[in-house]
Amino acid sequence: MHISDGVLSTPVWIGGYLVSIPIVGVITRKMNPDSIPKTAVMTSIFFVASLIHIPLGPTSVHLLLNGLVGVILGPVAFVSILLGLVLQALLFQHGGITTIGVNSLMMGIPALLASWIFRLHERFRFKASAVIFASISGAMGIILGVCILAMTLVTTGSEFTGVAKYAILAHLPVMVIEAGISGLVVSFIMKVKPEILRSQIHGT
Amino acid sequence: MHLPEIDKYAHLKSIFHSWEPRAKLVSFLFLIITISLLHNLISACAGLVLAVVLVFLSGIPFRFVFKSLTWLFLFVLLFFVIMPLTVPGRILFKVGFITCSQEGFNIALLIALRAISIGLLVFPMIGTMEFHKTLKALSRLKIPNRLIQMIMFTYRYLFVFIEEYRRMTIATQARLFKRRTNLSTLRITGNLISMLFIRGFERTQCIYDAMVSRGYKGNLEIIDESKLCCKDFLKSSLIIMAALLLNFSKFVF
Numbered sequence: 001m002h003i004s005d006g007v008l009s010t011p012v013w014i015g016g017y018l019v020s021i022p023i024v025g026v027i028t029r030k031m032n033p034d035s036i037p038k039t040a041v042m043t044s045i046f047f048v049a050s051l052i053h054i055p056l057g058p059t060s061v062h063l064l065l066n067g068l069v070g071v072i073l074g075p076v077a078f079v080s081i082l083l084g085l086v087l088q089a090l091l092f093q094h095g096g097i098t099t100i101g102v103n104s105l106m107m108g109i110p111a112l113l114a115s116w117i118f119r120l121h122e123r124f125r126f127k128a129s130a131v132i133f134a135s136i137s138g139a140m141g142i143i144l145g146v147c148i149l150a151m152t153l154v155t156t157g158s159e160f161t162g163v164a165k166y167a168i169l170a171h172l173p174v175m176v177i178e179a180g181i182s183g184l185v186v187s188f189i190m191k192v193k194p195e196i197l198r199s200q201i202h203g204t
Numbered sequence: 205m206h207l208p209e210i211d212k213y214a215h216l217k218s219i220f221h222s223w224e225p226r227a228k229l230v231s232f233l234f235l236i237i238t239i240s241l242l243h244n245l246i247s248a249c250a251g252l253v254l255a256v257v258l259v260f261l262s263g264i265p266f267r268f269v270f271k272s273l274t275w276l277f278l279f280v281l282l283f284f285v286i287m288p289l290t291v292p293g294r295i296l297f298k299v300g301f302i303t304c305s306q307e308g309f310n311i312a313l314l315i316a317l318r319a320i321s322i323g324l325l326v327f328p329m330i331g332t333m334e335f336h337k338t339l340k341a342l343s344r345l346k347i348p349n350r351l352i353q354m355i356m357f358t359y360r361y362l363f364v365f366i367e368e369y370r371r372m373t374i375a376t377q378a379r380l381f382k383r384r385t386n387l388s389t390l391r392i393t394g395n396l397i398s399m400l401f402i403r404g405f406e407r408t409q410c411i412y413d414a415m416v417s418r419g420y421k422g423n424l425e426i427i428d429e430s431k432l433c434c435k436d437f438l439k440s441s442l443i444i445m446a447a448l449l450l451n452f453s454k455f456v457f
Contacts, residue, residue: 004279005240006318013240028350033422036350037415038408040357045404047358048365049397054390055383063397072401083351083358090330090338091208091359093323094275097233098240159311162290163283177390184394185401193402 001064001145001171002085002103005096009156016102016152020082023108027079035076042073043080047087054177061174066107067141068182070114071134072196077111078104102152110144113137130197131187138182142175207366208359210272210326211335218263220332224436225341231440231447232329236322238447245310247453248317254446255321262328269327276323280316287312335359340428353424365404372396 008016031039046069053060069077082104088094095103114137121133150164189196214221220228239251259269288296293307330338336356343352376392383389 004276004319005236005322006320007283007315010241024351025348028348031350034412034416036353036422037357037412037420040354041361041404041408041411042401043354044358044361044365045400047362048369049400051366052369052393052397053383054393055385057385060383079351079354083354086355087208087358087362090326091210091335092275093272093326096319096322097236097326098322157311159287159291159308163286166286180390181394181397184391185398188395188398189401192398193405196401196405 001066001106001142001149002088002095003099003106003149003152004094005098007156008099008102008152012152012156013098013102016099016105018101020101020104020108024079024082024104027075031076031079039073039076039080040083043083046080047084050084054181056173056177061177063178063181064107064142064145064174065178065181066111066145067114067138067178068134068185070111070141071118071137071182071186073111074115075112077115078108081108081111106145106148106152107141109148110141113144114141128187130190131183134186135179135183139175139179141182142171142178146171207363210331211333212268213264213331214334216263216332218261218332219439220258220262220328222435223332223439224430224432225333225337226344226430227432227436227440228329228333229338229341229345231443232325234444235447236325236329238451239318239321239325241451242318243314245314245317247450248314248321250453251450252317252321252324254450255324258328259324262332264327264331269324272327273320273323276319280312280319283312283315284309337428337430340426341430343426344428349423349426352426356424365400368403369396369400372399 046065050063050065053062066077066081069080073080082100085095085100085103085107089097089100117137117140118130118133121129124133146168150168153160153164153167186197239248239255242248242251259266288304288308289302291305291308291311293305296304296306296309298304339352339356339359343349373396376396381392383393
């Protein structure tokens with residue numbers, strides 16, 4: 001989910017940078033030196049995973065995984081998403097250069113919320129709680145992200161209301177797939193290497 | 205899934221290839237910002253023409269550029285489909301109960317012109333030097349060292365994990381797995397992604413240990429000896445002048 005250059009009005013994309021730069025600044029300051037290379041390696045895995053296409057009827061969707069990034073990395077997820085977007089804009093011309101700020105808010109804020117939601121599972125002591133909370137985080141990542149997308153479009157101009165509605169509709173199936181994948185990944189990791197989830201990567 | 209190949213043509217020779225990276229980045233970023241500010245169709249057309257000329261001068265083959273921009277064209281096309289139908293205004297044409305408005309079409313056209321010109325400009329800006337030179341230039345332009353480090357590592361390990369993913373896909377195909385719209389595809393893709401994570405997680409610890417044993421303490425010394433000369437300033441001022449002209453052209457039209 002990202003907006004390319006040339007769509008948003010200037011105040012909106014500048015606003016995106018003004019909000020996201022302080023968040024990234026605070027998080028990178030707080031990171032331990034040892035989590036720098038680790039976050040980068042995890043980011044490249046997320047990058048590769050988000051290039052995977054899943055068939056959906058006649059078309060296919062690619063995963064966004066911002067909820068899952070939040071679940072696995074914790075607050076560092078915001079930085080990880082920013083890196084992913086920078087590389088995507090520079091290497092693959094997906095997304096845009098002027099819109100890196102807005103796009104990182106669009107995917108990063110849901111990721112931060114997802115990491116918080118996922119931590120709630122520790123309070124419930126039934127067996128599948130982690131999987132259920134991971135699914136909720138995954139679905140929330142998409143739906144909140146697309147709502148922020150719609151908001152930025154509508155603040156750009158009222159003529160984008162139609163596009164915003166279609167964007168939300170188009171992401172509903174993605175949300176279902178993302179919830180499924182997040183749940184499956186977390187249940188697999190719980191079985192094979194649960195310490196990945198407990199460390200919330202080398203958090204801050 | 206293909207490897208990132210933005211700097212595939214970095215070995216060519218052109219005025220952009222010999223340009224000092226810092227000067228090139230700053231002037232192109234200025235041009236990109238100016239183009240995103242354009243509000244009338246004629247100056248946006250001029251912007252597109254300028255972008256095409258710059259790509260032509262850089263010597264990067266157009267076929268490669270257009271192939272890389274496929275996603276952008278699809279994205280823009282979406283606006284051409286949706287905007288004329290949803291924006292009220294003067295009617296362009298009417299088929300049955302579907303009406304297309306002139307205003308919607310104009311907005312879509314403006315978006316397309318701006319988006320495609322900026323997409324094109326990325327090639328003479330970054331495609332004319334190796335990616336590590338871009339990062340070194342960014343680091344000398346005072347982008348925080350930690351971010352540069354992370355971009356470098358991420359870029360490096362992208363290739364590793366794309367390769368890893370390819371091997372895993374071949375393994376699934378060897379076991380007759382085909383992607384369809386069903387639950388088992390979802391489950392198998394989920395497992396594949398989790399396996400990527402687990403292998404990657406184990407690898408991060410090894411990579412970090414290897415770096416520490418080579419004296420890594422949390423920052424990376426970046427050595428870059430490129431120097432600015434008057435030719436670089438000349439090229440930059442030409443680009444910045446073109447950008448300003450584009451933005452002031454709205455007073456003319």
